Amino acid sequence: MFSRRSLLCAGVAGALAAAMSASMAVAAEKKYGPGVSDTEIRLGQTMPYSGPASAYGLQGVVQQAFFRELNEKGGINGRKINLISLDDAYSPPKAVEQTRKLVENEEVLAIYGSLGTPSNTAIQKYLNSKKIPHILISTGASKWNDPSRFPWTTPFFPLYDVEGEIFGRYVAENYPNAKIAILSQNDDSGRDYVKGFRAGLGEKTANIVSEATYEVTDATVDSQMVKLKNSGADVFFLMATPKFGAQAIRKKHELGWNPVTVVASVAASIGSVLKPAGFEAAQGLITAAFMKTPGDPQYNDSPDMKEYAAFLKRHNLEQHFLDTNAVLAYISATVLTRALQNAGDDLTRENVLKQVANLKITDAPLLLDGVIVETAPDNYSAFNTLRLQRFKGESYELFGEPLTVNRRK
Numbered sequence: 398m399f400s401r402r403s404l405l406c407a408g409v410a411g412a413l414a415a416a417m418s419a420s421m422a423v424a425a426e427k428k429y430g431p432g433v434s435d436t437e438i439r440l441g442q443t444m445p446y447s448g449p450a451s452a453y454g455l456q457g458v459v460q461q462a463f464f465r466e467l468n469e470k471g472g473i474n475g476r477k478i479n480l481i482s483l484d485d486a487y488s489p490p491k492a493v494e495q496t497r498k499l500v501e502n503e504e505v506l507a508i509y510g511s512l513g514t515p516s517n518t519a520i521q522k523y524l525n526s527k528k529i530p531h532i533l534i535s536t537g538a539s540k541w542n543d544p545s546r547f548p549w550t551t552p553f554f555p556l557y558d559v560e561g562e563i564f565g566r567y568v569a570e571n572y573p574n575a576k577i578a579i580l581s582q583n584d585d586s587g588r589d590y591v592k593g594f595r596a597g598l599g600e601k602t603a604n605i606v607s608e609a610t611y612e613v614t615d616a617t618v619d620s621q622m623v624k625l626k627n628s629g630a631d632v633f634f635l636m637a638t639p640k641f642g643a644q645a646i647r648k649k650h651e652l653g654w655n656p657v658t659v660v661a662s663v664a665a666s667i668g669s670v671l672k673p674a675g676f677e678a679a680q681g682l683i684t685a686a687f688m689k690t691p692g693d694p695q696y697n698d699s700p701d702m703k704e705y706a707a708f709l710k711r712h713n714l715e716q717h718f719l720d721t722n723a724v725l726a727y728i729s730a731t732v733l734t735r736a737l738q739n740a741g742d743d744l745t746r747e748n749v750l751k752q753v754a755n756l757k758i759t760d761a762p763l764l765l766d767g768v769i770v771e772t773a774p775d776n777y778s779a780f781n782t783l784r785l786q787r788f789k790g791e792s793y794e795l796f797g798e799p800l801t802v803n804r805r806k
Contacts, residue, residue: 430745432479432506438472438737438744439479441499442511443520448486453512455717456535457482459726460510462712473737476744481505489519496520500529507532507749510553510729514538514585517550525549530750532736533729533779539589542778544754551753551772553729555662555780557586558593560685561636563783563800564659565597567683568632572657576606578630580621580645582637583610590636590661597802606630611641618645626654636661643674650678660684667792668719676791685783685800686793687768688728692719693792701762724763731761732770732779767799776803 432439444457464478472478481503485492492511499505507530511517514536524531525547534541537554541547568575579594581587587610595602607628609621618641625633626649633656635645642664649658658681664670665684689696696702705727709715717723736752737744754777758770765784772779782801786793 427742428745428748430506430747430749431504433476433744436476437479438476439481439503439505440507440509441481441483441496441503441505442509443483443485443492443495443499443516444512445487445516446484448488450487450513453487453535453722454484455720455722456510456512456726456729459714459717459723460730462714463708463727463730466708466711467734473734474741478737480509485511485516487513487516489515492516493519493523496523500524500527506530506744506746509533509733510535510726512536517541521547521550528746530746530753532750532753533733535725535729537589538585539593540585542776544775544777549750551750551777551779553732553779554725555685555687555783556778557589557661558596559778559781559802560662560783561590561593561595562597562802563593563685563785564634564661565594565599565601566800566802567597567785567797568634568657568659569598569601572632573601575604575632575657576628576630577601577604577632577634578607578609578625578628578656579605579634580609580611580618580625580637582641583612586663587636591634593802594634594636604632611637613638615641617648619648621645622648622652622654626652631656633658635659635664637664639664639666639669642670646670646674646678646682650675658682662686666721667788671788679788680790682788683785684788684793686786686795687765687780687783688724689763689765690721690793691724695792705763728761728763732756732758735761765795765799 444454445451446454461480461482464480468477483495485495509532512535517534517536531550533553537557539556539558541550541552542556581591607625609624611618611621622645637645660682662684671679709718735758739752740748754772754774756770756772761770768782770779782799784795784799785797786795
């Protein structure tokens with residue numbers, strides 16, 4: 398027969414076991430925001446599938462293919478990703494209309510990967526006012542890294558001012574007595590690059606002897622290049638979109654001007670810039686990169702490049718193998734997948750933002766050695782480390798150590 402003491406002990410033990418069980422149940426409790434269930438995570442984005450920037454719509458096509466394949470393998474923690482991707486025709490008013498539809502009708506958990514500075518500018522205040530994650534957006538303007546004013550918006554691209562600062566540091570350290578000339582596009586992207594370049598130069602900004610800008614409506618940049626050449630500069634920083642980048646590189650060669658030339662990555666494409674300019678005019682150009690270039694022989698045998706090529710083939714997208722838009726979309730989808738995996742069963746809007754703002758990914762596919770994806774609550778910039786590369790023959794060669802910029806806010 399049990400004693401009263403035994404009964405008391407048994408009762409206490411039972412109560413403790415029940416309390417522990419309840420505590421474990423609370424710890425394992427699932428937390429869901431809009432668009433989430435035991436089987437689905439619903440996300441939204443807008444893309445320019447039509448209009449003047451429709452070529453960029455390939456990013457949305459690749460991301461949808463990525464998540465279809467992921468879903469076939471079981472999704473993320475057992476949930477399928479439903480990415481609702483709508484056409485905004487690269488029109489800010491249309492982007493607002495489509496984003497409101499995604500939020501208010503489709504009730505998505507987050508807006509992910511929407512493309513373009515004009516479109517994202519148009520929807521940023523709306524999404525932040527409603528505390529909806531506006532994450533890993535496809536644009537490199539420095540204003541997207543502003544967690545104090547717009548805590549719900551995070552960028553994916555390497556930011557223009559980060560890249561510019563890395564160039565400025567390289568020039569200041571390796572050509573401290575250089576005379577510097579700058580050509581840039583007269584808009585926010587050009588100003589971002591030049592601001593970063595000046596920050597990297599530091600006290601060496603005094604070495605800038607000539608600056609020129611161009612408008613996107615200009616026919617050529619020939620007159621600007623003549624002015625810069627006549628300044629006597631022996632270092633040239635070029636920030637231009639592909640058309641004007643090709644013109645500037647070709648004109649520099651025609652003028653017989655041979656400064657050390659540093660080119661923003663937006664004007665460094667072999668196919669759309671250097672080949673039209675003429676490879677002989679592009680020898681020795683220096684630019685920055687964070688990802689491997691499809692078609693470059695040095696990466697043909699890397700496992701991640703082989704898998705990327707196979708992925709495109711599986712989805713009948715192999716004709717886009719050389720298109721950097723496809724590469725960017727593939728890397729971005731990988732980064733989002735990691736963030737959602739880290740969120741576990743806490744799929745609230747607050748926790749999704751927290752995970753995107755606390756990333757450290759060292760093994761993302763197609764990134765160059767030494768480049769990682771890393772964010773922090775006071776620095777949403779995902780790519781703060783880049784590699785420099787020099788054009789030689791018909792391809793680029795990496796050189797030097799990875800360079801890092803800290804963009805704490």
